[in-house]
Amino acid sequence: MIQQIVDTINGIVWGPITLFLIVGTGVFLTFRLGFIQVRSLPYALKLVFTKSKKGDKKEKGDITHFQSLMTAMAATLGIGNMTGVASAILLGGVGALVWMWVAAFFGMATKYSEAILAVKYRTVNHKGEISGGPMYYIEKGLGWKWLAVLFALFGFLASFGIGNMTQSNTVAGSLQATFNINPWITGFVLMVLTALVLLGGIRGIGMINAVFVPFMALFYLSGGFIIILLNITEVPAAFAVIFEAAFNPQAAGAGAIGIAIRYGIARGVFSNEAGLGSAPIAAAAAKTDYPGRQALVSMTGTFLDTMIVCTITGLVIVMSGLHLQLGADAAPVLTGDAFESFLPGFGNYIVVFGIIFFAYSTIIGWSYYGEKCFGYIFGDRNTIYYKIVFCIVVMIGAGQTVQLVWDIADIFNALMAIPNLIALCLLSGVIVSETNRFREVRKREKAEAKKLAG
Incomplete structure (x- = not known):
């Protein structure tokens, strides 16, 4: 009975209107910003992987550019990159991967826009900590307190789903299948470990994720890269199958295009969170001199998450062919089985430990998002x-x-995304204005650098 009610609500909130709003907002912002995700990606990646300027320490904020991105990445690099991709393929066919990529490309402009507004409209709470995110730019930018409260309510509730139960549930399922560990024991251990980190606040979360996230990403990606390199001749055929299923599903033996689009976008958003309004909560806490600078850093999160990590997962699954043999309920084990088929006796452990690391970091990242949303409604105290x-x-x-x-x-x-996407569209003029302001700053910086070099 509960499952039927949930299925009905799910069908409504993830109907054509929501899907159009998510992708449409990304397309709209992409054109308004002149394809910023293409033009500025090299500089954005440079910002991520180079040390912050010494002057940044004097800027307002609780954590560095890198720690902010890693906190956001901790929340996005989760089971969506493994179980989420597997679920999209099993439910929507391998063509769903194409729609994940399409949503991610335009989602980069969305993620950029969320962050630029989050930094511009951020505030300081009674503890002296930075607070920001959609609830603040909806209230301050649009003056719609009611919509801000609505977003914070949905964000607070969403933290128990995307950032909590789905993560612990998948870890418990993986450990039970691999080591026969009782799910309740896994849940208890995760609860204790989560409580220990939450006591440290955003600074503790930021420092832990700055070390934890790169390690876990490299661990998982290394396994995927090894499989792809050892089977490099199969990669072109895998891409051919993926694109054929996306645009000619009957020929590829897949379902309808609409199903591929629905699950590709839904699982893509679950993975990279572009448009949800979650990542800008972490972006607001970054030490930065201009909103545009942190926005570029935040934008790279979607690129790294979907274009790199999800693509590797998808390729390994498609090359394995196991998605053709398993039912829709096999998502929790499909990625592990696919890795194991290429690396017997070792591949499944890459995924199991990847799931543990990814899911735990997501729980930590989302605890911060939920805390800020809860604090907005009920007070930080x-x-x-x-x-x-x-x-x-x-x-x-x-x-x-x-x-x-x-x-x-x-x-x-979906409920969390809708108020945020409405705000992004209505505040697009502010986004463009802040972007142009930062472009002028970049011109001056380049001119100064030329003088020093000359």
Whole structure:
């Protein structure tokens, strides 16, 4: 009965209007910003992987550019990159991968826009910590307090789905299948580990993720790269199958194009979170001199998440052919089985430990998002109650049924995205203005650099 109700709501909130709004907002912002995700990506990546200027330490903010991105990446680099990709392929066919890429390309402009507004409209709470995100730019930029509260409510509730139950549930399922560990034991351990980190606040979260995220990403990506390099001759055929299924599903033996689009976009958003309004909450905490600079850093998160990590997962699954043999409920094990088929006795462990690292970091990242949303509604002084409940739900989620957990997460993702996307469209003039302002700054910086070089 509960599953039927959830399925009905899911079908409504993830209907054509929401899908159009998500992709349409990205397309709209891409054109308004002159394809910034193409023109500025090299500089954005340089900002991520080079040391911040010494002067940045004097800027407002709680964490560095890199720590901010890693906190956002901690929340996005999760089971969406493994189980989410597998789920998209099983439910929407391999063509869903193309629609994940399309959504991610335009989502980079969306992610950039979210961050630029988050930094511009951020504020300082009673603890002296930075608070920002869609609830603040909706209230300050649009003057719509009611919509800001609505976003914060959905964000607070979403943190228990996308950033909590789905993560602990997948970790518990993987450990039970691989090592026969009781899900409730896994849930308890995750709850304790989460509670320990939450005591450190955003600075503690930022420092941990700055080390944790690069390590876990390299660990998982190394396994994927090895498989692809050892089977490089099969890669062109895999891409051919993917694109044929996306645009000619009958010929590829897949389902309807609409199904591929629906699951490709839904799981893509679950993975990279572009448009949800979650990542700008972390972006707002960054030490930066201009909103545009941090916005470029945030934009790279979508590129790294979907274009790199999800693509590697998708290629390994397609090359394995296992998606043709398993049912829709096999998403939790498909990626592990695919890796194992290429690296017997070792591949499954790459995915299992990848899931543990990715899911735990996502729980930590989303705890911060949920805390900020909760604090916006109920006051920062009361966030301790949120932290306690969040930790308890980590354990509860480990023992729930997989489909119900994922479907609830999908619902709150959509409900959270809608107020945020409306705000991005209505505040697009501010986004363009801040972008132009930063372009002038970049021109001056380039001129100064030329003088020094000359």
